Amino acid sequence: MAEERKWQILRAIIDDYIATAEPIGSRTIARKSGLGISPATVRNEMSDLEEMGFLEQPHTSAGRVPSLKAYRYYVDCLMSPPVISEQDIAFIDNWYRNKVRSLEEVFQETAKIIARFTRNVSLVVSPQFSQCRFRYLQFLPLDDDRAIAVVVTDNGLVENRIINIPGGVDFADLQRIAQAITNRIAGQTVEAINDIDWRGLMDCTLPGGEVIDRAVQVVRQTLLASRRQKIHLGGTTQILDQPEFRDSNRARNLLSVLEEERVLCDILDKGNEDQGDGLIITIGRENKFSGIQDCSIVQATYRLNGQTVGKVAVLGPTRMEYGRISAILGFMRRHIDEVARRIGQN
Amino acid sequence: MAEERKWQILRAIIDDYIATAEPIGSRTIARKSGLGISPATVRNEMSDLEEMGFLEQPHTSAGRVPSLKAYRYYVDCLMSPPVISEQDIAFIDNWYRNKVRSLEEVFQETAKIIARFTRNVSLVVSPQFSQCRFRYLQFLPLDDDRAIAVVVTDNGLVENRIINIPGGVDFADLQRIAQAITNRIAGQTVEAINDIDWRGLMDCTLPGGEVIDRAVQVVRQTLLASRRQKIHLGGTTQILDQPEFRDSNRARNLLSVLEEERVLCDILDKGNEDQGDGLIITIGRENKFSGIQDCSIVQATYRLNGQTVGKVAVLGPTRMEYGRISAILGFMRRHIDEVARRIGQN
DNA sequence: ATTAGCACTCTATTTGCAAGAGTGCTAATA
DNA sequence: TATTAGCACTCTTGCAAATAGAGTGCTAAT
Numbered sequence: 001m002a003e004e005r006k007w008q009i010l011r012a013i014i015d016d017y018i019a020t021a022e023p024i025g026s027r028t029i030a031r032k033s034g035l036g037i038s039p040a041t042v043r044n045e046m047s048d049l050e051e052m053g054f055l056e057q058p059h060t061s062a063g064r065v066p067s068l069k070a071y072r073y074y075v076d077c078l079m080s081p082p083v084i085s086e087q088d089i090a091f092i093d094n095w096y097r098n099k100v101r102s103l104e105e106v107f108q109e110t111a112k113i114i115a116r117f118t119r120n121v122s123l124v125v126s127p128q129f130s131q132c133r134f135r136y137l138q139f140l141p142l143d144d145d146r147a148i149a150v151v152v153t154d155n156g157l158v159e160n161r162i163i164n165i166p167g168g169v170d171f172a173d174l175q176r177i178a179q180a181i182t183n184r185i186a187g188q189t190v191e192a193i194n195d196i197d198w199r200g201l202m203d204c205t206l207p208g209g210e211v212i213d214r215a216v217q218v219v220r221q222t223l224l225a226s227r228r229q230k231i232h233l234g235g236t237t238q239i240l241d242q243p244e245f246r247d248s249n250r251a252r253n254l255l256s257v258l259e260e261e262r263v264l265c266d267i268l269d270k271g272n273e274d275q276g277d278g279l280i281i282t283i284g285r286e287n288k289f290s291g292i293q294d295c296s297i298v299q300a301t302y303r304l305n306g307q308t309v310g311k312v313a314v315l316g317p318t319r320m321e322y323g324r325i326s327a328i329l330g331f332m333r334r335h336i337d338e339v340a341r342r343i344g345q346n
Numbered sequence: 347m348a349e350e351r352k353w354q355i356l357r358a359i360i361d362d363y364i365a366t367a368e369p370i371g372s373r374t375i376a377r378k379s380g381l382g383i384s385p386a387t388v389r390n391e392m393s394d395l396e397e398m399g400f401l402e403q404p405h406t407s408a409g410r411v412p413s414l415k416a417y418r419y420y421v422d423c424l425m426s427p428p429v430i431s432e433q434d435i436a437f438i439d440n441w442y443r444n445k446v447r448s449l450e451e452v453f454q455e456t457a458k459i460i461a462r463f464t465r466n467v468s469l470v471v472s473p474q475f476s477q478c479r480f481r482y483l484q485f486l487p488l489d490d491d492r493a494i495a496v497v498v499t500d501n502g503l504v505e506n507r508i509i510n511i512p513g514g515v516d517f518a519d520l521q522r523i524a525q526a527i528t529n530r531i532a533g534q535t536v537e538a539i540n541d542i543d544w545r546g547l548m549d550c551t552l553p554g555g556e557v558i559d560r561a562v563q564v565v566r567q568t569l570l571a572s573r574r575q576k577i578h579l580g581g582t583t584q585i586l587d588q589p590e591f592r593d594s595n596r597a598r599n600l601l602s603v604l605e606e607e608r609v610l611c612d613i614l615d616k617g618n619e620d621q622g623d624g625l626i627i628t629i630g631r632e633n634k635f636s637g638i639q640d641c642s643i644v645q646a647t648y649r650l651n652g653q654t655v656g657k658v659a660v661l662g663p664t665r666m667e668y669g670r671i672s673a674i675l676g677f678m679r680r681h682i683d684e685v686a687r688r689i690g691q692n
Numbered sequence: 693a694t695t696a697g698c699a700c701t702c703t704a705t706t707t708g709c710a711a712g713a714g715t716g717c718t719a720a721t722a
Numbered sequence: 723t724a725t726t727a728g729c730a731c732t733c734t735t736g737c738a739a740a741t742a743g744a745g746t747g748c749t750a751a752t
Contacts, residue, residue: 025745040695043746061702061745102507138486140496140504148504150486150496158486158494158506161448237601240594248586248594255583371714386726389715407714407733 009033009045010054011078014066018319021243023063068284068318071296075281075322082327088117089331096339106340107232110312110332115235118325120242120316121258123299125268127310128229129155133189134219136182139174147174149215151222154187155308159222163214177212181219190223229310231264244294244317257291258315267292268299268311279326284318294318298325302333304340312336355379355391356400357424360412364665367589369409414630414664417642421627421668428673434463435677442685452686453578456658456678461581464671466588466662467604469645471614473656474575475501479535480565482528485520493520495561497568500533501654505568509560523558527565536569575656577610590640590663603637604661613638614645614657625672630664640664644671648679650686658682 012033013024026039026046033042046064049055054070057063066074092113100106107124114122133154140148142162150160165174185193198212236258245251257263267289282297292315299313312332314325358379359370372388379388392410395401400416403409412420441459446452453470460468479500486494488508496506511520531539544558582604591597603609613635616628628643638661645659658678660671 023745027745038695039745040697040747041693044694047747057746059702061700061743063745140484140498142498142502146502148496148498150494150504150506152486152488152494156488156492156508158496158508160496160504160506162502162504237598237605240598240601246594248592248597251594251597252583252586255586259583369714373714384726385714386716386728387724390725393716403715405733406716407712407731409714 005035005037006045006049007078008035009042010049010066010070011074013046013049013055013064014070014074014078017066018321021319023058023065025063028063066319068286071283071318071322072286075283075326079323082323082330084327084331088328092117092331092335096342100339100342103340106336107230107310110336110339111232111234113234114312114314114328114332115238117328118314118316118321119235119238120314120320120325121236121239121254122234123264123268123311123313123315124232124234125265125311125313126230126232127304127308129153129157129226129308131189132157132223132226133187134185134193134223136186137178137215137219139171139178141171147171149178149218151219153222153226155226157222157226159218159225161214161218161221163211163218166210169211174211177215181212181215185219190220190227193220193223229265231261233258239316242317244319250294253291254295257289263289267297268313279329281322281326296320296322298322298329300329300333302336304337306337351381351383352391352395353424354381355388356395356412356416357420359392359395359401359410360416360420360424363412364667367665369404369411371409374409412665414632417629417664417668418632421629421672425669428669428676430673430677434674438463438677438681442688446685446688449686452682453576453656456682456685457578457580459580460658460660460674460678461584463674464660464662464667465581465584466660466666466671467582467585467600468580469610469614469657469659469661470578470580471611471657471659472576472578473650473654475499475503475572475654477535478503478569478572479533480531480539480569482532483524483561483565485517485524487517493517495524495564497565499568499572501572503568503572505564505571507564507567509557509564512556515557520557523561527558527561531565536566536573539566539569575611577607579604585662588663590665596640599637600641603635609635613643614659625675627668627672642666642668644668644675646675646679648682650683652683 009029012029016024016028016032026042029042029046030037030039046055049070050057050064054067054073055064056067058065095113096106096109100109104126107126111122111124114124135152135154138150138152140150140160142148145165145167146162147165148160149163150158152158185196188196193216198216236255239245239254240251245254257267267287279298279300282299284296285293287293287295287297294317295315296318297313297315298320299311301309301311303309312329314320314329316325355375358375362370362374362378372385372392375388375392376383376385392401395416396403396410400413400419401410402413404411438459442452442455446455450472453472457468457470460470481498481500484496484498486496488494491511491513492508493511494506495509496504498504531542534542539562544562582601585591585600586597591600603613613633616634625644625646628645630642631639633639633641633643640663641661642664643659643661644666645657647655647657649655658675660666660675662671
């Protein structure tokens, strides 16, 4: 029982700190915990908790603040189980219903919703097609000296680029070039395509050498683009309202991290080694990336078409509402596939 | 002559204030102006300038600070003519040479360069094709129940979208639908297309009604997207280094303005009524949009293919290096077309 | 085991004071 | 007449001491 009470007090402290961002004193907890306990008793328990490494004192006469270890214990054992209210669900559903027109927009809007509900920075990583293969190349007419090269991959990604047609090549030639390229490399990945020798592609000699070069380049870029994941951010401005970012240095630090897409990818990948399912919570210095070591990250993976996966995540000060945020991300990860399907397009 | 000296002093004050962000006293000017004049004389002149509305005193015993009117006079008559050094030109040229692969990237990189050179926020508005017309629609095969709709506009914009093929429609039907739609509306703008009655499009009845709906929707969206201008931002983080944004409220204010693309468009459009050519400088409260009334904007228009136009702009505190910034934007506006051409694509 | 009481510690705020920077004015100067 | 030196005055900034407040730790009583 004595043990049990300690955790109740710890929870009360963390809950309060999450809400107020101020160090908590024994009086406050004695009042708010609802345990019918005097401040002196709370002080004793707090002293124990500090010795156990769960609490820290900014200075002797301030209240106490949860340590990393406390947050960890909190999310693992203490916090009330993540639930999301019917009301929130209804709001989210309604939000999507009118707004979404393309897959890109699903991600963008999801980022906005998460940011809005969590009051932190949200990150939505669009899925990464780890192996994508070339399906076909086709040219469409544009004008006398330009054509549109359209590349289609087997995961349904389509990209186009305008290319110049050199003199002496007519549209029929282009069609044959497209056919020849397609025949040669359909089903190949980027790596394979990089190694191919294009000489002797056509059975007859054409003056269209540079068209081939350019077309192959478009093909390659499409495949590369397809496997690159893109990160959609939300709430980057509102995060500055959080008291921990009053200090403009910290604010700038965070913002410059958010500006670097590659860094963000690394940060999120790091937490991924764990399970591929469920939520991963990384707290404070558990994260190895400088610049956000006083921040926590909650991330979850989602599926699209039951197969390819991306991530939704929230980044904010360690003092974040882990429960609420987990609930929202948990809902989103289950929901996002359905929303994507609803726009009749993958 | 007396007049002439006043302006020299005013210029010295503004130059110094732009460099230091601190109110300037008479001693400083007496030393730096190079006029061989005592502080007392400068004080008299400054007193005059204040009465004329060019200077302001934060408080009695501080130095003085340029007013909006002073900045206006400075950019109109006082500042040294904008020049950009050979060195800078070389740097910029070299920057582009390797980086740029697509038109989108030209804008993105341009924003980065401008931000880097001016140490302020840069804005690059991609061109707005005010009237764009539908050229043709084509379907490409994807799999049994999906196809790719490709729309081409007469300004060379290409967009694609995946659509579902309802049962009972085969690919040949799709081709005929595309042909019919193209015949019906080639050369039309969005407005015209919105008014068209699509019933009776096909001479025979097809079960592909929803395909037509969806295809028309894609056409419409393409035309709309083509005329929508997109804004590329640069330097949004580094601007926080400027002393005027130490105050985190101001910083947040600015950042939330920058987050709203539509607001930015409005802000830039406002200054556009003037000439279509050359540089437009909007100083402080000359700008009517709240949230950036202590900022100035320098903007210039550029041409692409000698016809469609977009904008490059710099946004920062009123205390900005108008001369340098004008020079850089002036160079960019002349340069951007050439860079775009260099990637062999419009 | 709990709690009331009290001395102690540390921060944050206020107050007063001196230094510094800059001005405005007046009288002397070229 | 324009310029300048000199000086009193004002206002900010920085610093130190004093004060109030919040919270703790310990002891003794319950």
